[in-house]
Structure formats: C-alpha cells, structure tokens
Amino acid sequence: MRRLAHWAARLYPCEWRARYGGEFDALLEQAPLTWRNVLDVFSGALRMRISNGGIYGMGEAAIVPRLLNLSCRDIPHGYELESSIEFEREDGGRTLSRYFCREIDLGDSYLTLTHNSLGSAPAQTILICGKKGEVDGEFRTDETEMLVLHPSGTVQRTEQTVKTWLKHRIMVDRLRERLRNGEAAEDIFRQLRAASDQPAAF
C-alpha cells in the first residue's frame, strides 16, 4: 500500500514535486495508508495537474491539448527543451502554456532552470541546484536548493531532500534522441501523453 502511495505521489507535476516532494514523501511514510488515503493521493495529483490557473496546473477546463511547438537543443553537459501547448477550454476559449527547461549535468550535481507560463498568469522561473544522492531502485535521494524567481523581483528559497524519479530522466533522454532523429513532434507528443499513464510505454 505504501509503495502504491509513493508511486501515486510521482504523478504530481514535477514543479510541485521539486517544492513539496520531500516533505510529502515524509508524510506518506508517517501517515496510516488506507485505500482511502492512497486514492486521496491519486486524486490530489490529478487536482494539482488540472487546478485552474494554478502555477502547477494546466487549466481546469482544458479538454484537448494541441502541441504548437516542441524542440530540443543539445548544449555542453546538457540540453534545452522548449514547448508551447494550447488547451481548448469548455467555453471555446484557448489557453496557451509555454515551457522552457535547461538542464546541466555537472557529474555529482546538476542545475535545472525552468521558465513557464499559463495563459495570462505571470510567468514563473525556477532554478534548482541539486546534489545527487544515493540510488534506491527507481529513485535517487538528492539534496536540492530551489529558487523561485517571482515576477515581483522577490526570490523564494527552499532547501530540501527530494526523491528524484530516474525513469523521468530516461524518458527525457529518449525524447531528445527521437527529436534528433527527425521524428515528428506531434507523434512523440501523442505518445508522451499516453506515457503519463504508463511511463514504460514511452
């Protein structure tokens, strides 16, 4: 049951996990995990993904996402990934989500910069400096420092221990390879969406 709850916790958006992942995992280790609580983790992840206008969400009324752009560029010790996705809402309106990520692997540590926007909400920029820790199965325990750079000019700093899901890393590497090989971004996007339910399928 506990394993299932921890797996469900991986379904939260990665930006959310970067901020709350460590403490949420600690709660799951301590709380009595009944079926009701495991389902609550599942539905919490779903709500976080679709919460309306939230910085971690993708728009409550989003129905069909349409990929406008997906590109990847290799840089020394890392890569840059950029995407634009449009969501058609139930009221017929459209919400645009833009995402940029630059990840640099420094051997025993790494730097991840993300910059994303959703609709008319102010864009959010996050810089994560991580020190790689011990690997346990599909997870690695990292010490991270996250800086959230707010549009107001203020910086929110959080230090925590985070469990990083290594399969996510493998999926990104496969995505980069497929884009390099000239595969159509639309086809890859379709498979990525399916893979959010079954990561092994990607």
Add this chain to the structure above:
Amino acid sequence: MSDPNLLVLASLAEGEKHGYAIMEDVERFAGVRLGPGTLYGAITRLEQRGWIRPVKSAADRRQPYGLTAEGRRHLEEQLSGLNKIVKTGLKRLRTV
C-alpha cells in the same frame, strides 16, 4: 465544516506544525480525517496565497508551517463570519 483550507489554518493558529501533526490535530478537534493529497492541496494553496509559510525545521524531511499575519487575519474574518451564521441559526431554531 470540512473546508480543508480553514481546518489547516485553524490547526496552525495553535502553533507551527508539520503535515502529519496537522492531520492528527484536525481529526482531534474537528473529527475530519484529511487525506495526504487533500492536506497538501490545501498547504499549496495557502502558501501561494501567503497565508502560511514554511518555517526552519530540524534535520528530518518533515516541513513545519506557521500562520502569517495575513493568514491569521483571514482566519479571524472567516471564523467571525461562521460564528455569525451559527449564532443566527441557533437563535432561529430556539424561536421556532
């Protein structure tokens, strides 16, 4: 009364607590068992609104939270509103 935001704020009015301590406290004073996902959904919202803030913790991964001044003000407003409803409801029940 089962609004998770209000329950978390009411729990933190007593002092700083981490997630599990909030869960236990809410069950004790309100009889509501908040699930982990529901609890952290509320914590995320409340932190985004500036009503709670993470506070320095010991070495373990559990993160305690405390009320901000704005959070305390918001809780007071909400509770006075509820208090008014409760008083009115009880008064009307007694007069019927």
